[in-house]
Amino acid sequence: MKFKIFNKIKAIGLSSIILISTSCSDFLDVNETPNNPTAVPPSALLPTALSGSAFANSNELNRFASTIMSVTYGAANDPAAWDIYNTDGADFGNQWRFEIYNGALINYERLLETSEDLNANSYKGIAKIMKAYTFALTTDSWGDVPYSEALQGDANPQPRIDSQKDIYLGNPSSNIQSLFDLVKEGLSDLDKESSVDPGVDDIAYGFPQYSDKIANWKRAGNSLLLKLAIQISRVEPEKARQIITEVIQGNNYIVNNSQDLTIKFGGQVGSQAPTHTYTNVSSFRNDLMISTRFVNLLKGLNDPRLPKFVTKPGTDYVTVDNGARGLTLPATATWSRFSSYVTGVNGEGPVRLLANFQRAFILAEAAVRLGTPGDPQALYTEGIRASMSSAGLTESEIDGYFAANPQVVTLSGTTEDRIRQIITQKYIAQYGNGLEQWNDWRRTGYPVLAQHQNAVGVDGTRPVRTPYINEEISRNPNFPDNVYSNVKVWWDID
Amino acid sequence: MKKILSKLFVLLLLCTSVMAQERTVTGTVNGKDDGFPLPGVSVRVKGTTVGTQTGANGQFSLKVPANNSVLVFTYIGYASQEIVVGNKSNLIVSLALDDNQLNEVVVTALGIERDSRSLGYAVQTVKGDEISQRAESNVLNTLQGKVSGVNIGSSSGAPGASTNINIRGITSFNGSNQPLIVVDGIIFSNDTDNSQTTLFGSTPSNRLNDINPESIESINILKGPAASVLYGSRASAGVIVITTKSGKALGGKTEVTFSSSVNLQNVSYLPKLQNSYGQGANNNFVNNSTNSWGPAFGTPGYENVTTSWGESVPYQAYPNNLKDFFQTGKMYQNSLNLASGDQDRNFTVALSSTLHNGIVKESDFNRHNVQIGGNSKLNNGIKLGGTITYVKTSQRNSTTGNGGSAFGQINRIPRSYDLMGMPYKDELGRSIFYSTSGQNHPLWSLENEFLTSNVDRAFGNLSIGYDFADWLNVSYRITADTYTDRRKQIQRIGAARAPQGQLDEDLRFRAELNGDLLVTAKKSDIFTSGLNATVLLGQNINQRKFQQSGVLAESLTIPGFDNVSNGSVFNQSYESNTTRRLLGYYGQLSMDYNSYLFFELSGRVDQSSTLPSKNNSYFYPAASLSFVPTDAFDIKSDVLSYLKFRASAAKVGRDADPYLLQSVYVQSSFGNNVADIVFPISVGGSSIPGFQISSRIGSEDLTPEFVTSYEAGLNVGFLRNRLGLDFTYFYTKSTNQIFNVSVSSASGYDTRTTNIGEMTNKGIEAQLSATPIKSRSFSWDILANFTRIRNKVVDIAPGVETSDIDGDAFSGIIPSIAKGHPYGVIIGTANTRNENGDLLINPNTGLFVPGTAGQVIANPQPNWIGGLTNTFKYKNFSLSALVDVREGGNLYSFSQVDVRSGGSWEPTGVDRNQPRILPGVIANPDGTFRPNNIQISAQSYWSGIGGLASEGAVFDATAYRLREVTLSYNLPSALLSKTPFGSVTFGLSGRNLLLWAPGFPGDPELNTQGAGNIQGLDLNGIPATKNYGFNLRVTF
Known part of the structure; x- marks a missing residue:
């Protein structure tokens, strides 16, 4: 009896050892992740990257720029610090990391690779144009940034910093492609045959109201060239004049509000434009109210866009002057905030990256300062009309305003005077896009903005750059320490 | 031959x-x-x-x-x-x-019982009666201060809060540094599974909390890799071997034990607050201010003020508004244990229940256990044994974290705010609060933002063994541990972080299976008399599975209806599965010569599924030696009663986490708590999916990481072992660490997985035991222990000076590894200093100049920790008191910064009208410095000392604490002889009764990130508690 049990135990033991050893390789072969794909189609990457660019433009950086540009008042949290010009490397880490480099930019890069393999030239073209847009946003805010060596992953975990000048103009000896050339490459990709075109995954132009998506992207690309050129027009007037003249001659840029490059969002939680979420929804919704200064500016100009731009829950606008401290804030329900022009009725946005009015004001500024083709007055008028129309004013209302306010809508005086008029109107039109308002102000000094009360900052002056984020300073030895917010970027010559 | x-x-x-x-x-x-x-x-x-x-x-x-x-x-x-x-x-x-404690039986790796004198490495035993009836439901907390070489810290005062434990420091950059837990031979999950983000969320229990301390017979702590090498990779952080009560030692009797305790719990040490100034800023009343920089109470014109919702209220101090937020917690523990049998045949049934309502309203932790176990030796000689335990644990805890939670608000309550007296919700159930920035009344948050967790867990083992000869035993043991944790994170409509409401129905499943074949051969007197050898050969097969899936319902419609059908947006629903497997082959040769010289050699080969197949087999050895000269040379005397030297060396390999080899794509999302989107997004009637490349770069070339350890020690007993010392020095070196090392974000990624770095731990641990008095009716025992560990990150990767530790961290406050520093330092913004180390002051403002980011500003690791237990026994009374000390180490505390910069802390109310000068110097144009002489207001001073993201938020966490006091009384057996009772014991116990924390205004034992590698952060957590209890134990 005993003996039998021995045999059984031995047999079980032996067979289990055999079982283990034979199935060994399969047994351990369980390390392919069931949780994530290792490859995805271009249509999954494009909306990711586009919404990343939209977040970069309109999320925290917009809260920051709108506040220091006296459009919004910082009532609490970070905006309260920005309102008195305080910003440091603890700010915008999420923007730099998750919206820009690890967000939009790396996914444009992956999109370029994937669409290269698939010969999907339309995706390639869009990716290059938007990569240039996003790098421009990055260098405009932070100055010299990683560009030519960026986005290479393992191959270059600590990329060098390229100068803003090299990023804009290129530098063949350092292997740096200019942003202008990157856009032009994108435009030529759009001219090529493409194996596949985007559908609604193109959350800019992929919707039924746009008849020819690719044609719109070409207009957007050319308009981007104008924006890039005007940005460097003070420091490199010749280059700016040349690019702008080329684009005008090519005559394929945004000329109609319906061609605006805008990123669309949705009306439900988790799909909403950031402007809507931080204005109306999130726990930070009471950080920003519209500044008294902005409302007063529009009131002073009798501007009919005021009620379209700014909410008025009570009888009059409820605003606070920038930098005001130690006062009892009015009840939040009464605050004047970004209207649905910025946020969408339920959060649809859109986020306006390049607009028809913007193009018109750029051409007006170029015509005045650089002598590029076009009538400054006509372009100025076109810009104001485009903005008012975009804000929802009817043609007759616009005509009425023009008739009643000739001194506002007519350029006059010296070059400087006319630039001031153009940029002041552009500032109003760019409402909701703080970064562009800040770009223009830094380039031109307009509109003339008074100091905020209780200003602190580094030396009491309005920030002219965002300091490098702390994480990069500790992770990448190529980043210098302590470049404070009062250090001008390359194109900001005065 | x-x-x-x-x-x-x-x-x-x-x-x-x-x-x-x-x-x-x-x-x-x-x-x-x-x-x-x-x-x-x-x-x-x-x-x-x-x-x-x-x-x-x-x-x-x-x-x-x-x-x-x-x-x-x-x-x-x-x-x-x-x-x-x-x-x-x-x-x-x-x-x-x-009675020589230095000679006790200890349970070592794989449950092998050994005479402690034979061990060439440090093992410490804590007996069940040292941890039971301690007014504490978490086993790990009951070990605090009692074991050397071990650092234990509770994460908060919430019921069921997780507790972190590290044995002999941190040895892995990225892997778990929690020891392996083995309960009755069962590899026992002690995962914490933090849900959501720990910046804003609830920290759930560490799952060892599923064990009732009353059921424990003994705990053996295997400290170094030499002790634990047979358990393989996972034991490189040490092993805690828990043995539950069984009938083995009853000699055929049947014994029933009933124990019961009632405990009360209070918030321990809140910061002292001022009561002279109320809500506002710059001496003005501001009704939505989070600060107490308003006018002094009694200032004419401020008899009554208007709240932010328009009510006129008296302007006065509410001295207890913070204290009264906390209630008295109650904990009831009952257990019934039936054991019967002898060494060969025995049987145990245990039932226990713990019911705990915490110091925070609406928080609880309830645990019910049923355990059945038995062993039998059949007539044919086959030994069978098995145990199975079912545990049901439920927990409810409020969310914590900076902003948007009750605890994000609680330290920002102005002194004039009647927190507990004013209505906190309106007739529609909406929060009423002074804040106009979207924050809710803390009481509203407690009721409407919380996590529930319901764990159903079963674990057990089955073993069969046979002595083929008196020197040869073969056995096979199967162990399983499996649980589901059904969690629900509820944020009702109006919640600060999800104003439209959010329900996260989160199901987690974890299962671990182990099979171990063990062949043991023993031979006495081989070659020569007194030389004995034991050979052990084993094979382990291991599988671990984890699954998490959940429905995230957003945009809720009906207030208070906590069912996911109440949601209208579900696109953040999720699923994740992991499987990992391991095959291990191990062997051990133990030799002893005349019970005074011992030598042991062990080795193990692991094959892991998580490493690339080309690198997935790895071998590691251990050797240890123990020598007892008092026996060898027969020099034992009444003065020197015992002396033992020991030394060991070991290396342990460790595999990776699953799925690290590839770079993958993840569902896209953007933004943070200010604004965010998660794909698929719904735009213009279309649902648009989006994927993005994961921020981590995978590696197909990973190799195992290794910890090499050397330890040497001695045990001495003097005066017939009335005085004993156990001293160990150890050195560990961790190399080839598998780590997600930070890369510049500009590379397009956040981290890359690779083998990098080197980290060392040098430490001493000592235990001193003494019995100054021992007589028939009175005895006094002293047990002291001391631990000092120096941990150093020697190297990270070429060109990398610092790297983030995986986990949730605030922007600008990054728990990191930094070259030349201890593990887990916090990198943040340091105040700028000149070369002399003087703080630089801005001449325009009188405040510090902008800080310098990216600096190491806090080190959470203590300089040393120690514990001292005095036990007095007089007749049937026993009194024991444990004092423990944690010297050094930092805590980064949002809570205390809030209280300080908000003007609530007591010192901020002293001489408030007087101007102040921040310590520091002002730079002169010629490069010299002059002392700062710029006067600023109290408000500027106290808020200028340091905000949330700066060095000023770093506090010294040194704490001297009366950790535990117990008093028990055994009814004399003479009284019991005519009753059915075998013994009756009454007891009183208290925990955390006194605290002296010179560098911290509250109780620094706090870590909002829970158990895990990130320590030393208080991002607005629940404060610690002090407990008192009465208990009773009866045996039949």
């Missing part, structure tokens, strides 16, 4: 014994303390190899040489005894328990 030789040798021995004249001696061996028979006692004729063991009832029968034989009785845990047989034929032997 060898075989033949050894057979001859054995034959020879047999012949010699046969040649002598023989007779038979029989006898019984009992334990002297209780009189129960002792089975398994070795009985040997002195100077020969002739011997036997006692049977189940302690009896033996042995043929001995006729001429004046001496029998040696040895038994683990008992003092050995020699008896001259003379002409006696029947002996009754009583073995006394070996």
